[in-house]
Amino acid sequence: GHTMESTTYLLRDEEGKDHAIFSGDTLFLGDVGRPDLAQKAADMTQEQLASTLFDSLREKIMPLDDEIIVYPAHGAGSACGKNMSKETVDTLGNQKKTNYALRPDMTREEFVAEVTEGLLPPPTYFPLNVKMNKEGYEDIDLVLKRGTQALSPDAFEVAANETGALVLDVRNEDDFAKGHIPRSIFIGLDGSFAPWVGALVGDTAQPILLVVPEGREEEAVTRLSRVGFDNTLGYLKGGFEAWRSASKEYDTVSPVAPERLAELMAKDGEMKVFDVRKESEYLSEHLLEAENAPLDYLNDYLSTFPKGEVFYMHCAGGYRSMIAASILKSRGIHNLVDISGGFKAIKEAGLPVSDYVCPSTL
The missing domain is CATH 3.40.250.10 (Rhodanese-like domain)
Structure with missing residues (x-):
């Protein structure tokens, strides 16, 4: 995978036959793990890590039967790879046919060059997530309880002013364009929500207040928490319509x-x-x-x-x-x-x- 401690697990059935691999960040569908995200192995370059990944794939994974099912840790939209498929499960045999990094005639040099080509800088929240994983993080029940507090327009406005919270509007882009709270940031739930929050907000400790479609409050808080953003303070009760009905200032695009x-x-x-x-x-x-x-x-x-x-x-x-x-x-x-x-x-x-x-x- 993209780290030396990355692990793939092989699952065998009750008869001892190989059934599936849980490939973590080693093998994705359509891609493999980025070798530039390691927080350990600081003495190894991304090219050296890619070369190690080449060996892992060819010596441990590719020799397995084609019928084996592949369950990767991430899919399309994740910053852990460059070209991940939108599918969530596949056979190893099909990946050998379609995944550029599993070409049987690929040399080590070609693999290293292709895997490291075109890598964008890692999102700023990645090291912060590593720190959280090492030091621990808040209980999800407490995160959800705090994040799903319904705030009236007046209380929402006070909270935004007193805490310095980012007002994050997660509705559809067309709804945001027609009307939104001034200086709020749009990142819609129905797009690559969590990756863009991680890339653009960056600081996982940033307090957040949500403008969210009715019924999707818990989804928004949960998806933020999955990438380390645990400091959601609540959401606007009644949504943007309540804000407008309260004669609050709003903006358009x-x-x-x-x-x-x-x-x-x-x-x-x-x-x-x-x-x-x-x-x-x-x-x-x-x-x-x-x-x-x-x-x-x-x-x-x-x-x-x-x-x-x-x-x-x-x-x-x-x-x-x-x-x-x-x-x-x-x-x-x-x-x-x-x-x-x-x-x-x-x-x-x-x-x-x-x-x-x-x-x-x-």
Whole structure:
């Protein structure tokens, strides 16, 4: 796996026949563990750890029967790998056919190069989670009891002001755009919720107040806790509608349809458009006029966003661009417009897009 202490367990049935492996962070579906996340083995490089993983896979796992079931520790959306499948279970034989890291003719050098290529920096919460695992953490029952306290709009506002809590809005991106508490951050439950919280919030001790769809309060607190964010202080009773009904101040995010964007571009060739997808997505294909400002590193691009004129943002489908919009608005940047439907809708509308660009030619 991505650490020297990572372990895979082999389960045998009552007759002693190999049945399944619980592969932890060693073998994922479509991928293998990142060798750059080790908190121990500080004297080993990621290349040395990848070489050790090569041996583990080829000497211990790949010789097992193809019929063996693989149960990995993580799936799509986890930062522990680069290319994980959305599936949760598979046979080892199918993984040998489809997983790039299990090619039978792969040399050690090729494996190390491919496994270490394109690794993004690990999320800032990873070392904090390791610390929690070593030192212990609060009982989940206490975390849930505190996090699922229903707060009236007045009590919610007081708590936010007195504790310095982050107001985290986990509704759908369209609902957030239509109305949200000023300076709240959007990260929707129906997307890659926990990984984005970990990547963008970072500090697991950060107090959090939730704006959450009715009936999903415990789900939100639980999913935050799974990645170490145990300091949820409660949620807004009655949701955003209760906030608006109490005549509290609220904010919105302006949208634009791709068809309307095309009309505006025809009139003004100097428009600023920012694509917040990953660099690899941007290089694969992007709107000709767009600049890349990946959500993962949004803070590094703050100085590039225009201060006065309106600018436009998009991602693949709308989830990440709404996260970006909420972060920018929380920092006082309000002159932004979200392109509805993201890059998918942009292509369908027939706006001009680029071909693949090789990074080495940039």
